[in-house]
Amino acid sequence: MMYYSRLRMLGVMALCLLSVLLCLPNFMKDPFPRWLPWHQVHLGLDLRGGSFLLLQVDLKALEKDRLQSLEHQIRQALVAEGLGYVGMQANPASAEVSFDLRAPSERAGVLKTLNALTQDVSHEFDISISPEGHVVVRLRHEALVARAREAVTRSIEIVRRRIDSTGALDPTIARQGEDRIIVELPGISDPERIKALLGTTAHMTFHLLAPNPTQEVPGATMLPTQDGRKLAVLDPVEVDGADLADANATMSDGKWAVHLKFDTKGAEDFARITTANVGKPFAIVLDGRVITYPVINSPITAGQGEISGNFSAQSAADLAVLLRAGALPAPLTVVEQRSIGPSLGEASIRAGLLSLGTGFLLVVTFMLLFYGRFGFYADIALLVNLIMILAVLSLFEATLTLPGMAGILLTLGMAVDANILINERIREEVRLGRKPLQALQTGFERATGTIIDSNATAFLAHVMLFVFGTGPVKNFALTITIGIGTTLFTTLVLSRMLIIRWYAHTRPQKLPV
Amino acid sequence: MLSRPLFRFARDDHNIPFLKGGKIGLMTSAVLSLLSICLFFYPGLNLGLDFRGGVVMEIHTPRPETPAEVRAILDKAHIDTASVQTFGSPQDLRIAINLPRGPQQPGQTNQTIDYLRQVVTTSIAGVQIEQADAVGASVSKELLRNGILALVFSLAMIMIYIWIRFEREFALSAVITLVLDLTKTIGFLVITRFEFDAVMIAAILTILGYSTNDKVVVYDRIRENLRKYRKMPLAEVLNLSINETLNRTLATSSTVFLAALPLALFGGSTLTGFATVMLFGIVVGTSSSIFIAAPLLLLLGRKRLRPEVEKRN
Numbered sequence: 001m002m003y004y005s006r007l008r009m010l011g012v013m014a015l016c017l018l019s020v021l022l023c024l025p026n027f028m029k030d031p032f033p034r035w036l037p038w039h040q041v042h043l044g045l046d047l048r049g050g051s052f053l054l055l056q057v058d059l060k061a062l063e064k065d066r067l068q069s070l071e072h073q074i075r076q077a078l079v080a081e082g083l084g085y086v087g088m089q090a091n092p093a094s095a096e097v098s099f100d101l102r103a104p105s106e107r108a109g110v111l112k113t114l115n116a117l118t119q120d121v122s123h124e125f126d127i128s129i130s131p132e133g134h135v136v137v138r139l140r141h142e143a144l145v146a147r148a149r150e151a152v153t154r155s156i157e158i159v160r161r162r163i164d165s166t167g168a169l170d171p172t173i174a175r176q177g178e179d180r181i182i183v184e185l186p187g188i189s190d191p192e193r194i195k196a197l198l199g200t201t202a203h204m205t206f207h208l209l210a211p212n213p214t215q216e217v218p219g220a221t222m223l224p225t226q227d228g229r230k231l232a233v234l235d236p237v238e239v240d241g242a243d244l245a246d247a248n249a250t251m252s253d254g255k256w257a258v259h260l261k262f263d264t265k266g267a268e269d270f271a272r273i274t275t276a277n278v279g280k281p282f283a284i285v286l287d288g289r290v291i292t293y294p295v296i297n298s299p300i301t302a303g304q305g306e307i308s309g310n311f312s313a314q315s316a317a318d319l320a321v322l323l324r325a326g327a328l329p330a331p332l333t334v335v336e337q338r339s340i341g342p343s344l345g346e347a348s349i350r351a352g353l354l355s356l357g358t359g360f361l362l363v364v365t366f367m368l369l370f371y372g373r374f375g376f377y378a379d380i381a382l383l384v385n386l387i388m389i390l391a392v393l394s395l396f397e398a399t400l401t402l403p404g405m406a407g408i409l410l411t412l413g414m415a416v417d418a419n420i421l422i423n424e425r426i427r428e429e430v431r432l433g434r435k436p437l438q439a440l441q442t443g444f445e446r447a448t449g450t451i452i453d454s455n456a457t458a459f460l461a462h463v464m465l466f467v468f469g470t471g472p473v474k475n476f477a478l479t480i481t482i483g484i485g486t487t488l489f490t491t492l493v494l495s496r497m498l499i500i501r502w503y504a505h506t507r508p509q510k511l512p513v
Numbered sequence: 514m515l516s517r518p519l520f521r522f523a524r525d526d527h528n529i530p531f532l533k534g535g536k537i538g539l540m541t542s543a544v545l546s547l548l549s550i551c552l553f554f555y556p557g558l559n560l561g562l563d564f565r566g567g568v569v570m571e572i573h574t575p576r577p578e579t580p581a582e583v584r585a586i587l588d589k590a591h592i593d594t595a596s597v598q599t600f601g602s603p604q605d606l607r608i609a610i611n612l613p614r615g616p617q618q619p620g621q622t623n624q625t626i627d628y629l630r631q632v633v634t635t636s637i638a639g640v641q642i643e644q645a646d647a648v649g650a651s652v653s654k655e656l657l658r659n660g661i662l663a664l665v666f667s668l669a670m671i672m673i674y675i676w677i678r679f680e681r682e683f684a685l686s687a688v689i690t691l692v693l694d695l696t697k698t699i700g701f702l703v704i705t706r707f708e709f710d711a712v713m714i715a716a717i718l719t720i721l722g723y724s725t726n727d728k729v730v731v732y733d734r735i736r737e738n739l740r741k742y743r744k745m746p747l748a749e750v751l752n753l754s755i756n757e758t759l760n761r762t763l764a765t766s767s768t769v770f771l772a773a774l775p776l777a778l779f780g781g782s783t784l785t786g787f788a789t790v791m792l793f794g795i796v797v798g799t800s801s802s803i804f805i806a807a808p809l810l811l812l813l814g815r816k817r818l819r820p821e822v823e824k825r826n
Contacts, residue, residue: 333620335649358775413772461722468663
């Protein structure tokens with residue numbers, strides 16, 4: 001109990017040295033020496049400036065889309081079988097498509113057609129027909145959930161691709177909860193352009209125009225063009241933007257344009273539509289707007305095309321980025337955004353370091369005055385504690401924010417509590433007339449239980465904070481939780497070792513407490 | 514200098530009759546907490562952006578701009594619900610727009626801040642946007658819910674832990690004391706008008722953690738003394754335990770206080786409120802460890818913790 005083997009001592013020293021080494025990268029620019037594990041603490045956005053965006057995937061729109069395409073599918077299937085329907089409508093609120101039979105005799109045929117549809121899409125919906133001939137096709141909840149989950153995963157991927165292509169430096173993109181995406185952009189304090197990039201679904205489709213494009217006809221939708229007109233665009237999608245292989249901004253006749261390259265399927269579709277419709281205009285539609293509607297001069301069979309609109313260098317490049325990255329399965333909305341300018345970040349670092357330094361000095365001085373030699377040992381443990389917290393944070397490349405710095409500071413205030421408990425216990429034992437060695441031994445023993453009890457409750461409270469907290473609060477809880485761990489080591493092992501070594505060397509008759 | 518401590522809070526042979534003031538302490542604490550609860554309902558907490566939703570922008574202007582001038586610029590751009598204040602220096606201004614009442618469109622605050630950013634940068638030459646935050650209604654509701662959940666769960670965990678490690682009376686009196694501490698902290702927040710945001714929840718939870726830590730040490734000693742002095746009446750055991758741990762209690766709260774003090778002084782606008790609330794919480798937590806937790810334990814545990822001694826008296 002009161003003896004530390006040489007091996008154990010070496011172990012403790014090695015751990016301290018390792019912590020120092022792990023800390024070093026935070027204070028140096030280049031990896032040196034090269035064999036060192038090179039992990040640095042990341043500074044949070046509040047310390048270095050940047051933007052935080054919380055995006056919400058519009059799952060309602062996704063559901064509505066799915067329902068509309070279901071309605072479309074049903075209509076097509078019924079028409080193809082020569083079956084009739086009355087009053088077909090999609091009801092997004094209850095996730096169902098309903099219609100009435102044209103004639104009761106067609107019941108069996110309709111049921112068969114609809115069932116064939118379900119098999120296609122792996123039982124995504126339920127069908128019910130009332131005796132009066134009212135048909136309800138309802139999307140299953142599980143199917144919607146699965147689709148939503150997949151949509152969010154795909155959205156994250158596309159968001160990442162779009163942001164990567166802007167050259168933003170180490171952005172963080174992560175999922176939060178069911179339908180949210182966190183985007184952190186260090187160093188970008190005005191996220192306008194990135195928000196614009198993310199706010200576009202970028203679903204591009206190629207359609208034919210109605211014979212008389214200014215007149216509304218069934219089977220066509222009036223879509224706005226860039227010059228403020230409205231054109232009747234035929235509903236069937238001739239070529240889908242999903243079949244694009246590549247997109248680049250190029251100069252063509254002194255104007256900016258976007259050069260497209262299709263994959264095999266896209267190239268085939270493109271060749272088919274352009275061969276069959278020479279001399280007719282076709283519309284390039286992006287997110288429900290007609291970008292341009294050139295006339296097809298000759299069949300395009302090489303699987304390449306060009307969009308020329310009124311592009312600037314930036315807007316052509318942005319459109320190319322969007323098309324390359326692919327379309328978002330559902331629109332994204334920014335529901336929370338926070339940006340911090342670089343100068344405020346610097347001021348925060350200064351404020352944090354000043355508080356940390358002053359707080360550390362105050363606590364160290366107090367302990368020295370209050371406990372003398374044992375206080376000095378507690379101070380050494382405290383310094384090592386600070387280094388270890390930084391080491392653990394670096395090891396995991398955790399992010400340090402201003403609240404995180406506050407967490408470290410408070411840990412330092414709380415950390416010496418263990419030393420205080422030990423010292424007070426030893427002091428009590430001395431007063432009860434115990435010999436120094438015995439007093440040390442019982443003091444340590446009795447204090448340990450108390451220390452573990454009191455730290456366990458604090459630990460629990462902060463784990464809760466970590467679980468339920470968001471952003472800066474999480475970081476605060478993280479540093480305190482790490483701090484509680486390192487505190488147990490530095491006080492129960494390190495400072496105790498220092499005291500025991502001092503005792504073994506001097507064998508004092510009286511303890512300096 | 515290293516050989517002897519220079520000062521201590523209490524002499525070694527002190528025996529202060531803390532429990533004598535127990536009733537008064539409890540009453541005072543209860544009254545203060547009740548007042549705090551009243552303050553919570555009126556005028557209520559100054560909810561920050563996190564929980565209220567809306568838009569806050571902090572700008573640094575090259576020449577001192579009066580709030581009235583900035584307000585005029587915003588009025589001209591039809592942003593008429595904004596509040597404009599200076600903070601720190603006359604060159605630093607804070608523009609806040611609350612969420613309008615009624616149902617919200619997703620992304621509404623986002624559009625508002627984009628517009629505000631555009632207006633500010635075009636109308637004030639050389640302006641620096643230091644901070645621009647927008648929180649939507651659904652997010653702010655969730656943040657508040659999560660904050661409350663964190664508080665409730667922490668309290669529950671603390672209670673369960675103490676219940677397991679100690680006994681029911683200890684757990685109950687600890688949680689009651691914590692709730693008293695908590696309400697007073699909320700009262701303090703109402704009076705000081707510090708913004709109540711997500712970071713404040715962290716402050717309150719830290720206070721709870723610290724306060725529990727403080728109580729557990731006293732309880733630990735009480736439990737030990739209950740075993741050691743089998744014949745001593747509960748009140749005496751409690752008083753003895755408080756006295757024995759007094760130096761430790763005061764020393765620890767001093768170190769935490771000293772650590773948090775620089776944060777309150779130089780922490781900048783983000784952390785000053787946080788740290789000030791921490792300082793208040795440390796004082797409240799320490800005093801309740803001494804004056805509240807033990808009398809409560811006496812009240813709740815008289816019958817169970819010392820049945821035979823109490824019967825004889």
